[in-house]
Amino acid sequence: MVKAIKIDNLKYSYDERPLFNDFNLEIDAGQWVALVGHNGSGKSTLAKLILGLLVAEQGDIDVFDERLTVETVHHVRSKIGMVFQNPDNQFVGATVADDVAFGLENIQVESSEMPQKIDNALTIVGMQEFKNREPHTLSGGQKQRVALASVLALQPKIIILDEATAMLDPDGRATVMETLQKLKKQFGKELTLVTITHDMDEATLANRVVVINDGQKILDGTPAEVFSQRKTLHENGLELPFANELAFHLNEKPDKYMDERELIQWLSTLNK
């Protein structure tokens, strides 16, 4: 099986405070991995190490069999598209189309090929009709879909989304997640997705969930396997997805008849 990302014996410290110590992770090409952990668990640091924005003290990172080094960092990075948390920090173009064009210009795509590539990328994320809009007039979810189109236009093998829905309202979050599901269907094994999140509902959409805390891998399995470990998740500051948490409580409760009002009141006490 081709490995999209292989991290071997990784060590990294901030100010001599070790965060990762002998950390290992392999991600198969075509997988959708949700990397989850509470705030400060090391998720963003791991993404920065994979992109070569931070340099490991020890250990190896391979991206599609290419070892990340000072010499290879630009080539390795060209295989990875990154979408960040804040939709407003990701725009450089005056219009949506300009924004997608910017990345293509950077990799010296012929100007005659640009319009087609821009249209294709925007169509995939359902934003083609907005191509002449100024980015600041879009909703948060639309902005993140444009950010995704800008990345997709460059045809990366891997896309890493670092808390890309954290600043969105529920509608925006839903549209971005739907877009990712569509992408995964369309590109299949050709696209590896890594979604960094602390939203467990989002993590349910991935094929594999890796839970990290204090730079350690705590759980690693399918969403069903990981979400069966309620106690471990709670110990690591994480909740089950809402539906699973509800199912858990419904299994043991309610042990008496409740009218609608009482049931709503009881439901509102869950997770507290």
Ligand SMILES: Nc1ncnc2c1ncn2[C@@H]1O[C@H](COP(=O)(O)OP(=O)(O)OP(=O)(O)O)[C@@H](O)[C@H]1O
């Ligand atoms: N530049 C830095 N200097 C010192 N410590 C840092 C730095 N960046 C991150 N850290 C620390 O490293 C740990 C991991 O941070 P990181 O941002 O990787 O976590 P995270 O899981 O992505 O958190 P969040 O969900 O809040 O983004 C935290 O304890 C954080 O305070």
